[in-house]
Amino acid sequence: MSISEAALLPPVPVPDEVSRPFWDGCRRKELLMQRCASCQRYRFHPREMCPHCRSMAAEWRPVSGRGLIFSKVVCHPPVLPAFQDRVPYAVVLVELEEDPNLRLVGNVLDVPPDRVRIGSPVHVAFQEISEEITLPQWRLA
Amino acid sequence: MARELWRKAAIVGIAQSGFSKNIGRSERSLAVEVVRNALAEAGLAPEDVDGLVRFDLETTTEAEIARNLGIPNLRFFAEVGYGGGGGCATLSLAAMAVESGRAEVVVCWRARNRGSGGRPWAGTRMEVGGDQQWYIPWGLVRPVDQIAMLAARHMHEFGTTSEQFGAVAVAFRKHAQRNPHAMMRDPMTIEDHQNSRMISEPLRKFDCCLETDGALAVVVTTPERARNLKQRPVAILGAAQGMGPDHVVMANYHKERFLETPSLFAAREVYAQAGVEPDDIDCAQWYDAFTPLVILSLEEYGFCKPGEGGPFSENGRLEWPDGALPSNTSGGGLSEAYVHGFNLILEGVRQMRGTSTCQVEDAELCLVTSGGGVPTSAAILART
Numbered sequence: 001m002s003i004s005e006a007a008l009l010p011p012v013p014v015p016d017e018v019s020r021p022f023w024d025g026c027r028r029k030e031l032l033m034q035r036c037a038s039c040q041r042y043r044f045h046p047r048e049m050c051p052h053c054r055s056m057a058a059e060w061r062p063v064s065g066r067g068l069i070f071s072k073v074v075c076h077p078p079v080l081p082a083f084q085d086r087v088p089y090a091v092v093l094v095e096l097e098e099d100p101n102l103r104l105v106g107n108v109l110d111v112p113p114d115r116v117r118i119g120s121p122v123h124v125a126f127q128e129i130s131e132e133i134t135l136p137q138w139r140l141a
Numbered sequence: 142m143a144r145e146l147w148r149k150a151a152i153v154g155i156a157q158s159g160f161s162k163n164i165g166r167s168e169r170s171l172a173v174e175v176v177r178n179a180l181a182e183a184g185l186a187p188e189d190v191d192g193l194v195r196f197d198l199e200t201t202t203e204a205e206i207a208r209n210l211g212i213p214n215l216r217f218f219a220e221v222g223y224g225g226g227g228g229c230a231t232l233s234l235a236a237m238a239v240e241s242g243r244a245e246v247v248v249c250w251r252a253r254n255r256g257s258g259g260r261p262w263a264g265t266r267m268e269v270g271g272d273q274q275w276y277i278p279w280g281l282v283r284p285v286d287q288i289a290m291l292a293a294r295h296m297h298e299f300g301t302t303s304e305q306f307g308a309v310a311v312a313f314r315k316h317a318q319r320n321p322h323a324m325m326r327d328p329m330t331i332e333d334h335q336n337s338r339m340i341s342e343p344l345r346k347f348d349c350c351l352e353t354d355g356a357l358a359v360v361v362t363t364p365e366r367a368r369n370l371k372q373r374p375v376a377i378l379g380a381a382q383g384m385g386p387d388h389v390v391m392a393n394y395h396k397e398r399f400l401e402t403p404s405l406f407a408a409r410e411v412y413a414q415a416g417v418e419p420d421d422i423d424c425a426q427w428y429d430a431f432t433p434l435v436i437l438s439l440e441e442y443g444f445c446k447p448g449e450g451g452p453f454s455e456n457g458r459l460e461w462p463d464g465a466l467p468s469n470t471s472g473g474g475l476s477e478a479y480v481h482g483f484n485l486i487l488e489g490v491r492q493m494r495g496t497s498t499c500q501v502e503d504a505e506l507c508l509v510t511s512g513g514g515v516p517t518s519a520a521i522l523a524r525t
Binding site: 009010011012013014015016019044045051070071072073074075076079080082083086088089091093101102103104105106107113118119129133135 | 262263265266267268269270271272273274275276277278279280281282283286289290291293294297338339340341342343344386387389392394395396397399
């Protein structure tokens with residue numbers, strides 16, 4: 001693959017020791033969030049230690065995949081070459097119903113940006129972008 | 142604690158290069174020149190320097206500065222992280238160094254060819270790890286996108302309008318028109334702002350700072366040494382950093398209070414150090430990479446209540462000479478130059494010397510802030 005072809009591929013997440021269960025879940029079309037195994041509080045971004053009880057014991061819990069659009073931007077040019085064919089495109093922040101501090105960045109699939117509104121209910125959808133990586137995405141509920 | 146730094150550190154020299162989209166010289170060439178010129182303005186020689194402080198993304202090292210200027214020895218050198226958040230933190234480190242005796246003459250500088258050097262986001266890697274794996278893959282790539290997410294929520298919660306963002310840009314442009322060094326000196330109206338194209342809705346082109354090549358430096362020393370130099374010293378009354386809870390750099394979306402930024406924490410600290418309140422501040426130089434950062438800062442630095450930054454920015458309140466809080470009196474990052482906020486520090490110094498091109502009458506205290514949406518810093522400068 002040439003350098004110019006590579007520039008047209010969207011940036012892909014690189015799972016690490018902490019985040020791998022999240023990305024493995026997405027590949028199985030399951031939305032998992034990290035939770036403290038001691039005090040049972042969710043946290044995001046995932047990390048090594050619970051900021052509430054300082055336990056290092058964590059578990060990954062399936063969540064409903066339902067949430068509300070908390071905020072939204074619409075990106076216009078100039079953008080990375082990989083996103084050029086999508087402009088203008090909306091990026092949203094979705095607040096999950098399990099915990100208002102669980103907010104995921106995503107896109108709402110199959111609707112134009114002006115139909116994406118703060119406060120709208122959405123549910124998770126999975127978009128495979130490579131053999132290894134499936135992104136959690138959203139559809140209007 | 143109050144007024145401790147007032148007695149212990151002062152800014153005694155400043156210098157800046159020209160500002161342009163393509164200055165045609167290296168960052169290092171600009172850096173060594175402004176450091177030399179700031180020392181000369183102060184009436185000091187490179188041999189007097191024993192400390193240097195820089196901040197994130199600075200490509201010139203302390204060793205290169207020292208080697209170019211023939212500084213015989215540095216006994217204090219440090220770098221602050223987090224992009225534009227580190228600007229006023231350089232003053233904090235310099236003040237601590239001269240106060241504690243770890244150095245006597247410290248130069249802080251910033252040289253950056255952001256105008257000709259390309260946009261950092263354009264170099265986004267095709268594989269993203271760490272915190273970036275949680276927002277870049279969906280196309281939230283540019284700093285303007287990351288800040289627009291805060292702006293959109295502020296509009297939703299409080300009814301803040303694009304015209305209110307525009308009022309910030311228009312005010313700062315008015316000040317730039319009086320500053321011969323400012324890059325953007327054409328008049329701007331709210332209508333011009335509204336007609337500028339969308340970049341990351343709700344933010345338009347005129348909500349975004351300039352892209353500038355340029356460099357600036359300040360010299361910090363003890364009050365004792367400051368007394369016998371060429372310029373009227375400007376006191377560093379307070380210089381503080383802040384981060385707040387559960388911070389993610391730029392995409393700071395996962396804490397309990399969504400619209401709370403590190404500025405709230407830097408604000409508490411800088412006022413406590415200085416022993417003053419927002420009411421005491423005569424003018425402000427806000428970090429203005431994007432207009433909503435000014436509106437959030439007006440709230441977090443205590444000039445209005447949470448949610449009221451939009452209306453506060455209207456009716457000329459930020460405008461010199463008659464506004465309640467003349468702000469970014471050289472034009473700021475939106476209209477003078479965007480040198481990672483370091484030009485805001487120099488304008489604060491000029492206000493406290495009485496030499497601004499939009500001089501606030503009888504100004505005694507100026508607040509200067511650094512990067513929004515990142516671990517940040519702020520300073521309160523005082524006339525002596």
